[in-house]
Amino acid sequence: MTTLQENAETPQVAVVIGLGAMGMGMALSLKKAGFDVIGVDISADAVSRFVQAGGRSASSIAEAAREADIVVSVVVNAAQTENVLFGTGGIADVMRPGSVFISSATMDPAVAGKLSSQLETRAVHYLDAPISGGAARAANGELTVMASGTKAAFSAARRALDAMAAKVYELGDTAGAGAAFKMINQLLAGVHIAAACEAITLAAKMGLDLDKVYEVITASAGNSWMFENRIPHVLAGDYTPLSAIEIFVKDLGIIQDMARSERYPVPLSAAALQMYLAASGAGMGRDDDSSLARLYAQLSGASLPEKTR
Template sequence: MAGSTSKIAVIGLGSMGLGMARSLLRAGHEVSGYDVTAVAIAALAEAGGRAGTSPADAAADAQIVAVVVVNAAQTEAVLFAADGIVPAMAPGGVVISCATMAPAAAKALGARCAEQGVLYLDAPMSGGAVRAGSGELTFMASGTDEAFAAARPALDAMAGKVYELGDEAGIGASFKIVNQLLAGVHIAAACEAITFASKLGLDIAKVYEVITASAGNSWMFENRVPHILDGDYAPKSAVNIFTKDLGIVSDIGRAETFPLPIAASALQMFLMTAAAGMGRDDDSSPARLIAQITGIDLPPAKTA
């Protein structure tokens, strides 16, 4: 099927899902989509996709459906609710499940799809909105050979790299949760470091320049600190994403009697930021929390 036109639906048209839909359209696929917000649906229509009136309507006769929602509960609802996608899909179709969730939840969803004759690819992704829009995401995927084959036309359009990590759902989710442990810790560390630099009286723009050319740099430092320098806390990825994802990490650690002290500290930083009213703001907002607590000055936050 690679290189041919497929009928593909994208459910969840946030910054990631909309970018993925645009990449699919650019590759020549017939794309429909659904989101709970009218603005997102309008953006898909403007890009050339078909705006569905419900998940089921968007997925009607689709060969592939990418589910790009926040968590396992939303994924379950999109798949199996009264207006869900599973009964509406084309026979033999495949669900590409992209939400970060606990491995056990991915396994359970995969089993339910199999019971109803639908293939399921456990395929959380990484790369951010820019790479979603350019078709260069990294997918950490697991599922049957049949699921990979059925999903290939969409993956070819959306991904720069697809890791095929195993033959059953839950493995991809496990890889993604390790990634999110590191991502959350690195963001928290970046926020702590740049505010510490401000406390020392340093020019934080110059700190950014120096650190990004030094051994202390990380992808998250390089990507998120510009949000702080610009005072731009419009959510590219929200604080609440990391209260969820690091919460999953914490739950798994507790269940496995495995200590995760650094991840736990990062989780507390995101929880404090959410409790201070910034849960829906950009995940670089822990820097603002630290600034408020310590009385340091950061570039003023832009207002909408």
């Protein structure tokens, strides 16, 4: 990470829109790297926590964006991103020429391409930059970013990317490629969580020692990053949301829509999406995505570990 003060320049102004688990960490990472950071969120509480940590606030996103060199949008989906840019009080028409909009929401690549065109006609750069890594890595400036956009967009965003990410994949000069790579990752992640929950709860139904199952599987060909990461929540009986069921209702939903318009069949993703929908419908939408295990248990009478403390 380069601190801007080293360059003895006026700090660049970075606006972070969305101070949730990821956005707050990213805003603080930018602050730490020497940016003058304005945080914006619909939650006044989130904004005041950011101000207490040394950040600035603004009365509206437009007011904040007017003075920004860099806007980092950490909202949930394409609709919110479009609203930030082109909704009532949106920022597309107030951002300065040469500034850059870094969009981290997971979305359909076609939408990312459209938003990019709309901004570039205003001489504002658009970097398609979905993120992965979770809240802890966001707070440490160690995210992974799957980015695509023009050379000019990368150049304008470079210092902010360096402040927020441990690894930036440069995936081409067209907005949409970053989004596409992220969707491929989400397809696999969503299916693997569902498979992990299907397997561990079947093991419970068969009366196997689940800690032993975890030990054997994580050392075997059946392992996945998600099995290794999520099954400890099930073993602890702790479904406090680190990443919620609704995230995959959204992301596998985007996969379905994309694949349908591409005339591409996705039977695995489709089966997984139905399980996330069922978990959400059964009242677990805001719980941890490992709650699929609880759904399988409800559907089969299997017993899973309960939270002990």
